[in-house]
Amino acid sequence: MDKQAIVSGLQALLGEDRVQDSPEIIRKASTDYIGFRQYERFDGKDWAPKAACVVKPRGTEEVSRALAFLNQNRVDTVPRTGGSSVTQSIEPEEGGVILDGSEMNGIIALNEQDMLVTAKCGTSLEYLEKYLNERGFTTGHFPQSLSLAQLGGLIATRSIGQFSTLYGGIEDLLVGLEAVLADGEIIRIKNSPRRSVGPDLRHLFIGSEGMLGFITEATIKLFRYRPETRWMRAWAVKDMSTGLDFIREVMVEGYRPAVARLHDAEEVQRMFSGSIPEDYSVILFLAEGPALITAATGQGIAEIAERRQTIDLGTRPVESWLKTRNDACYHIDEPIYYRHGVVADTCEISAPWSGIADIYEAVRERLPREMPNLVSVSGHSSHSYIQGTNIYFMFGFIVKDGTESARTDYMKAISVIMEETLKRGGSIAHHHGSGKYRTRWMPEEHGSSYSLLRKLKEALDPNRILNKGVLLTD
Numbered sequence: 001m002d003k004q005a006i007v008s009g010l011q012a013l014l015g016e017d018r019v020q021d022s023p024e025i026i027r028k029a030s031t032d033y034i035g036f037r038q039y040e041r042f043d044g045k046d047w048a049p050k051a052a053c054v055v056k057p058r059g060t061e062e063v064s065r066a067l068a069f070l071n072q073n074r075v076d077t078v079p080r081t082g083g084s085s086v087t088q089s090i091e092p093e094e095g096g097v098i099l100d101g102s103e104m105n106g107i108i109a110l111n112e113q114d115m116l117v118t119a120k121c122g123t124s125l126e127y128l129e130k131y132l133n134e135r136g137f138t139t140g141h142f143p144q145s146l147s148l149a150q151l152g153g154l155i156a157t158r159s160i161g162q163f164s165t166l167y168g169g170i171e172d173l174l175v176g177l178e179a180v181l182a183d184g185e186i187i188r189i190k191n192s193p194r195r196s197v198g199p200d201l202r203h204l205f206i207g208s209e210g211m212l213g214f215i216t217e218a219t220i221k222l223f224r225y226r227p228e229t230r231w232m233r234a235w236a237v238k239d240m241s242t243g244l245d246f247i248r249e250v251m252v253e254g255y256r257p258a259v260a261r262l263h264d265a266e267e268v269q270r271m272f273s274g275s276i277p278e279d280y281s282v283i284l285f286l287a288e289g290p291a292l293i294t295a296a297t298g299q300g301i302a303e304i305a306e307r308r309q310t311i312d313l314g315t316r317p318v319e320s321w322l323k324t325r326n327d328a329c330y331h332i333d334e335p336i337y338y339r340h341g342v343v344a345d346t347c348e349i350s351a352p353w354s355g356i357a358d359i360y361e362a363v364r365e366r367l368p369r370e371m372p373n374l375v376s377v378s379g380h381s382s383h384s385y386i387q388g389t390n391i392y393f394m395f396g397f398i399v400k401d402g403t404e405s406a407r408t409d410y411m412k413a414i415s416v417i418m419e420e421t422l423k424r425g426g427s428i429a430h431h432h433g434s435g436k437y438r439t440r441w442m443p444e445e446h447g448s449s450y451s452l453l454r455k456l457k458e459a460l461d462p463n464r465i466l467n468k469g470v471l472l473t474d
């Protein structure tokens, strides 16, 4: 179907004002924050808007009508809400359509008795959290992109927040949802505290990156909001390996601080001024919840610290992190690194405790050796479990020869991280997802279970219209 026929077909179904085809709107809706694209944008590289149009439905019925039309006409379709992805996940195919749920926003119901809130897919997490805090509740979900991300995307990417060690990721918070399948069928997964009725169908959508359906509404858990009972403390440790072992002990002994973060020496020097010895890593802990539990958590962690070789840094590093933790979002459209000819970005992986320190060391050793233009590579652990943790690598390199080399070198850095992770039994994406730039490693990540993903795709989207290029190699 040609672009004009798509635009007029959708306009006839939803109204002219719901379908936008100006190059500027399409370009903006197609681009996320992956490092090399940011560089291209600042470099003025005017990459052509590929999609035919951006469609902004007002509600579930309109999503259903739009998808039925797009499916019948085999039009590639990219679901989108906040556009804060960092994985090229919202870049459309030539002649495709961007189905943008960001105008489907607002809270549908607050159920204080069952501790649930239901909201539309385009509801911003920042708005939702503020609304809940004013009523004494919290979602417990604080990704750094709180001010950018919206509910549909948060579910579709399997997002996680900075307080996840207590509250969990979105998979622990999502109770029920409504979605529209590729052919326009509307389905609802009801809210239940737990049930034993077969596979958990919520997981078809959590982390699906828009390739199995369009999420229109979601119900998530509530927690009591008690920032006043917080306990916090920081310690310096001699290296990452020692710090990882410290966090492991905290987790294995059964403590659940909301925050357990370990920053390597390079990040420590960037983040904290003052009396932290130069080569030391820093661990930040924060506990919250009922006062008695918080106090016990703090006491338990402090006892573990005393038995180890640590330097007590008090509360200031945690307070400082709390204040500045989301600053990156407020400066995201400023060419801070570009001005220095640098591409800077992050890449997160996870692994069992037995492999994580080796992955960190291997990446830190190999990247500078293989990329002479690398200016930094650092890492922190920010989401821990009884079985293991994540490492969030941060890297930057000088662009040697324009935007094409920026992209090639970017993928070189990612390749090293993916390879060193897979070699040691780790997982290649802890919370940003596959998007379109990590897809090539998905077969190795999933092994023999990868065929299930293909079969799910065949069953739910046989015409393969939804978000081509994420998760599935073909």
Ligand SMILES: Cc1cc2nc3c(=O)[nH]c(=O)nc-3n(C[C@H](O)[C@H](O)[C@H](O)COP(=O)(O)OP(=O)(O)OC[C@H]3O[C@@H](n4cnc5c(N)ncnc54)[C@H](O)[C@@H]3O)c2cc1C
Pocket: 032, 033, 078, 079, 080, 081, 082, 083, 084, 085, 086, 089, 090, 101, 121, 142, 143, 144, 145, 148, 149, 150, 151, 152, 153, 154, 155, 156, 157, 158, 159, 160, 161, 162, 208, 209, 210, 211, 213, 214, 215, 216, 328, 329, 332, 431, 432, 467, 470
């Ligand atoms: C500065 C910064 C910090 C970040 N920090 C974190 C962090 O701490 N934790 C974290 O997990 N992530 C983080 N991210 C990544 C990003 O914010 C998350 O992936 C977020 O969940 C994306 O939500 P969104 O609404 O912006 O989705 P979008 O960018 O619009 O879409 C992301 C993906 O979800 C799909 N999708 C979107 N809406 C729907 C829908 N309604 N139905 C089906 N599929 C849909 C899209 O097709 C795409 O594959 C960060 C990003 C930035 C830029």
